Amino acid sequence: MAAGATDELSLVFHALADPTRRAILSRLSSGEATAGELAEPFAISRPAVSQHLSVLESAGLIDRNARAQWRTCTIRTEPLDEVSAWIDEHRALWTERFELLDERLRDLKQKQQEQDNPQND
């Protein structure tokens, strides 16, 4: 019972939690590429890249079309939308809370100032 969370959101977050995989996605942003082209700039072996691609594929972040002996990769945006939605939802809540907190802090500060200098009234 260890690090294996299998729900979709966890898979996507996990896939994005690796600099190599993010770099691969960045590379794919500017156009589809073969596994070999992706492996070249990263100073890791071809199989390592293959495994990274499998992780990205499991997370639904890329498609691998086996055309001839060249497997070209393309990107899918849907999982990112889900991630974005999660983040936006929670950030909205938190920001709301922070504004409330800010207000409360301002109130406190004001009250404290009034206490510190009661003659200033």
Add this chain to the structure above:
Amino acid sequence: MAAGATDELSLVFHALADPTRRAILSRLSSGEATAGELAEPFAISRPAVSQHLSVLESAGLIDRNARAQWRTCTIRTEPLDEVSAWIDEHRALWTERFELLDERLRDLKQKQQEQDNPQND
């Protein structure tokens, strides 16, 4: 040389790649809480929660203020902003590419139709 990526973005994504940690953050969205309060609904031990909180703290996602013997946790939004920025940037690029691809596909389809029915000119 294994699973340890130490850059900030990786830390945040990794921290979010666990359902328990996301649930903790959700719980904290509705107000600060102590470690004990957070541990209760999750059916895991207190130390386990403590470790999850450490991960979230390392990623900069929460603050732990040691007030008395109750350590209350509060949320920070800055890391989420970074994550959002990364996602938005890349999704924008991909969407752009998809629109280009769509166009190309429409062009191809049209040309093919013209080839299939040359007399329709």
Add this chain to the structure above:
DNA sequence: CGGCCATGTAAGCAACTCCTTAATTAATGA
């Protein structure tokens, strides 16, 4: 001060991650 709290740290274990090299699959072209 000494016994309770709530919490964090340490040690240990099974499962997983990411990398490697070696063997395998699959399509191309002489």
Add this chain to the structure above:
DNA sequence: TCATTAATTAAGGAGTTGCTTACATGGCCG
């Protein structure tokens, strides 16, 4: 058909993760 090219799968190792059960820390109240 057989060597070549491109990529994945298999096997194995160093290091992490996430959980557990003890143990240690530090503030509270009798």
